[in-house]
Amino acid sequence: MSFDESSTTRATGTYPVKRGLAEMLKGGVIMDVVNSEQAKIAEDAGACAVMALERVPADIRRDGGVARMSDPDMIDAIKAAVSIPVMAKVRIGHFVEAQILEALGVDFIDESEVLTPADEAHHIDKYKFSVPFVCGATNLGEALRRISEGACMIRSKGEAGTGNIVEAVRHLRSIIGDIRKITQADSAELFEWAKHLQAPLPLVQEIAETGWLPVPMFCAGGIATPADAALAMQLGAEAVFVGSGIFKSDDPTPRAKAIVEATTHFSDPHILAKVSRSLGAPMTGIGMDEINQRYAERGW
Amino acid sequence: MLVGVLALQGAFSAHQSALADCGASTRQVRVAGDLDGLDALVMPGGESTTMSRLLSTSGLFDPLAERIRDDLAVFGTCAGMILLARDVLDGRPDQRSFDAIDITVRRNGYGRQVDSFEADIDVPSLNSPFHAVFIRAPKVERIGPDITVLACHDGVPVLARQGRVFVASFHPELTPDPRLHSLFLQEV
Numbered sequence: 001m002s003f004d005e006s007s008t009t010r011a012t013g014t015y016p017v018k019r020g021l022a023e024m025l026k027g028g029v030i031m032d033v034v035n036s037e038q039a040k041i042a043e044d045a046g047a048c049a050v051m052a053l054e055r056v057p058a059d060i061r062r063d064g065g066v067a068r069m070s071d072p073d074m075i076d077a078i079k080a081a082v083s084i085p086v087m088a089k090v091r092i093g094h095f096v097e098a099q100i101l102e103a104l105g106v107d108f109i110d111e112s113e114v115l116t117p118a119d120e121a122h123h124i125d126k127y128k129f130s131v132p133f134v135c136g137a138t139n140l141g142e143a144l145r146r147i148s149e150g151a152c153m154i155r156s157k158g159e160a161g162t163g164n165i166v167e168a169v170r171h172l173r174s175i176i177g178d179i180r181k182i183t184q185a186d187s188a189e190l191f192e193w194a195k196h197l198q199a200p201l202p203l204v205q206e207i208a209e210t211g212w213l214p215v216p217m218f219c220a221g222g223i224a225t226p227a228d229a230a231l232a233m234q235l236g237a238e239a240v241f242v243g244s245g246i247f248k249s250d251d252p253t254p255r256a257k258a259i260v261e262a263t264t265h266f267s268d269p270h271i272l273a274k275v276s277r278s279l280g281a282p283m284t285g286i287g288m289d290e291i292n293q294r295y296a297e298r299g300w
Numbered sequence: 301m302l303v304g305v306l307a308l309q310g311a312f313s314a315h316q317s318a319l320a321d322c323g324a325s326t327r328q329v330r331v332a333g334d335l336d337g338l339d340a341l342v343m344p345g346g347e348s349t350t351m352s353r354l355l356s357t358s359g360l361f362d363p364l365a366e367r368i369r370d371d372l373a374v375f376g377t378c379a380g381m382i383l384l385a386r387d388v389l390d391g392r393p394d395q396r397s398f399d400a401i402d403i404t405v406r407r408n409g410y411g412r413q414v415d416s417f418e419a420d421i422d423v424p425s426l427n428s429p430f431h432a433v434f435i436r437a438p439k440v441e442r443i444g445p446d447i448t449v450l451a452c453h454d455g456v457p458v459l460a461r462q463g464r465v466f467v468a469s470f471h472p473e474l475t476p477d478p479r480l481h482s483l484f485l486q487e488v
Contacts, residue, residue, distance in 0.1 A: 003440075003456045010417040017416045020435040020474050024345050024378070027309040043392070046354060048309055048347040083390065083407060084347055085436065107413035107436070130414065238313075257357075264308050264354050265330060 013130025015152070021085065021108065021132055022153040022216045025049055025239055029229070029260050030218070032056050032243040035074070036081035042246075045256035049085040049108070051241065052078040057114050057161030058244035058283065061293070067115040069097040075104055087134070092299055093119025095128075102131045109133050111151075113298035114160045114243075121300065126150030136220065138171045138296050140178040141197035147215055148200045154213060156237065157296040158221015161244050163285030165222045165231060167296060172219060172235045183211045221296070224249070224282045226262030226275050233266035250280035301488065304329040304338040308354040310346015310379060314473040318481045332363040340373040340488040343380025345435065345471050348388075348407065351379060352395045361396060368400045373464040373488040375481075381467035382407060382438050389441065401462045402444025405469070409439025421458060421470075423451040426479050432458065432470035440469060464488075 011017070028048025033039040039050050052075050060067045069090050079086050085107035090097035092111055097118075101109050111124055113136050126133040127150035136157035137143035143154045156175060158168030182193055182204060190208055194201040206214055219237035223229050224245040232240050240263055242256075249255045258275040265271040288294075303319050305312045307328035316326045319342065327334060329341065341364075343351075355361040368374055368384075376384040385397050387404040410416070413436055420429040432453070440457045443449065450466075451459035458469045459480070464487060472480040 003452075010419040012415065012417045014418055016433055016474065017418055017435065020433050020471060021413055021416065023311045023314055023471075023474060024347070024435055026311060026313065026346070027307065028347060028350055043349065046350045048350045083392070084349060085413065102414075105412055105414050132413070260350070261354070261357055265358070268330075271331075 018130070018132035019152045019215060022134070025085070025153075025218075026216055027264060028239050029256075029263050030087065030239070030241045031246055031256060032241070033078060033247070036077045038247055038252075039078045039081045041253055042256060043082040043084050045253060046260035047084060047256070048239070049087055050078065050082060051087045051089065051110065051243075052106075053089050056244040056247060057295070058163070058248050059161075060114060061161040061291070069094070069101065069115070072100065072104055075101070075106060079105070089115055090124070091115040092117040093122050093124060095124045098124055098129060102129055106131065108153075111135050113157060113295045117298050123149050123299070134218070136296070136299060137175065139174045141199045142299065143175055143213060143217070144197060144199035144203045147203060147213065151215065153216050153218060155218040155220040155241055157299075158219065158223075159288065159291070160221045160295050162222050162288070162291065163224040163245060163248070163283040164287065165224070165228045166288060168219050168221045168223065168232060169235065171296070172232065172237060175217065176236045179207055179212065182207050223259070224285060226258045226272060229259045230262045230266040230272050233263060239263065244283055248283035255279050255282070301325065301339050301485065302327060302337060303485070303488075304334065304341040306341065306343045306351070306380070308358065308360075309350045310344040311471065311473055312344045315342045315344050315377075318473045318478055319485075321478050322481050322485055324485055330360070331358050332360055335363055335367055338367075338372065340375070340485070341367075343374065343376040343383050344473065345378030345380065348379035348382040349392050349395055351383060352392075352397070355383075355396065365398055368398055368465070371464055373484070374400065375466040375468075375484045377468045377471055377473065378435065378437060381405060381469055384465055384467055386444070387442070401460070401465045401467055402446060403440055403460065403467070404442035405438040406441050407438055408436050409441070410434055410437040412436060419453060421451050421453045423459060423480075425450060425483065430472070430477060430479065431475050432472070433474045434470045437469045
């Protein structure tokens with residue numbers, strides 16, 4: 001049987017519709033993929049979305065040069081290969097790359113410090129788009145500036161392509177620690193907080209009232225093991241992005257599955273112990289004193 | 301009253317807030333032991349393929365299927381509706397559903413995120429329209445004879461029930477209007 005469909009008013013691309021997709025991705029793992037084969041592996045493993053990009057951050061770091069938006073053909077191939085949401089990255093401030101990704105029908109845009117910035121002063125005015133945006137942040141002020149520009153999701157930046165969780169932990173602790181302090185502040189102190197954070201006062205007042213950001217906050221940058229994912233979740237992240245950590249490891253399929261399970265069962269050490277077994281070697285990773293370019297410093 | 305919220309992946313925290321606003325106690329459900337003592341269960345929106353996989357790996361699928369057969373009251377929204385449906389179109393081949401309500405749904409039947417929308421829908425059992433948010437929503441393509449349709453949008457059922465199983469293709473947890481959560485809790 002089929003239904004007799006009529007057509008009435010419907011509003012697309014509104015803020016609640018954009019923020020709604022961010023809400024749906026909570027508790028999940030968003031995996032970086034560079035081709036449709038990897039996208040299928042990610043979907044098979046239980047990823048809640050994939051991030052389509054030309055090179056994973058570890059390779060961008062190794063190769064150097066200018067990192068840009070991906071080829072539309074590659075994005076189309078990944079969209080065709082999987083039925084879960086497909087995200088893609090644009091350079092900070094590069095609103096034309098964002099216009100192109102919107103025209104391609106990607107489900108979410110990441111205005112990302114992992115790509116080479118296109119504008120050294122301005123981020124994209126994300127309210128102009130009907131597709132939702134996620135942006136990175138290292139601290140609460142940065143997070144609130146991105147939200148004031150229309151970001152529907154914040155991810156802690158971490159240090160992409162290192163396989164080292166230390167920076168993500170620093171950023172999560174900074175953001176969540178300041179949120180906790182703001183909930184203890186009195187109304188007069190909130191003005192000082194807004195000045196200190198260089199963030200709009202109404203957003204600071206909203207945090208004081210609700211005890212949380214007005215949008216979901218995920219963790220990215222340096223997750224390489226199931227334990228790393230569970231650490232981010234226990235610290236207060238609401239979902240995780242895994243970039244190089246899966247496809248730069250020895251055996252991506254079991255690692256991807258294990259990270260998905262660890263993100264769901266993040267507070268159950270027995271399940272974490274079980275899923276951490278027999279995964280092969282994780283990506284080697286690099287220490288913060290071994291890198292010469294910190295991506296997290298990009299963005300303003 | 302204790303209402304479980306399936307917390308494998310998705311918008312479970314928003315449902316917990318909505319249920320708490322209606323005066324219910326809630327519990328996140330991730331493993332079989334979490335089902336003990338529940339009066340009802342909400343299956344949230346999120347990614348149905350992810351949840352299907354995690355239902356199997358966590359060992360939750362079979363005990364939960366048994367509770368649903370034993371007449372547990374369940375409310376599935378979006379991905380939760382897909383998990384409760386008899387037939388799922390455009391799903392993954394290994395995707396499992398509970399066959400708890402006699403409907404056929406098509407995953408992402410309303411399209412991708414660019415097609416996601418909000419609209420007022422008429423719910424005859426409520427006295428004014430309900431503002432509904434549809435996110436990459438599943439579309440109902442068939443309903444069985446025992447289904448009660450509670451609301452349609454553009455002629456297509458978007459809110460329905462069969463006995464104690466309720467489904468919505470939209471997200472009542474994303475708007476501050478608690479009436480549909482209340483409606484469900486009244487039936488519990």
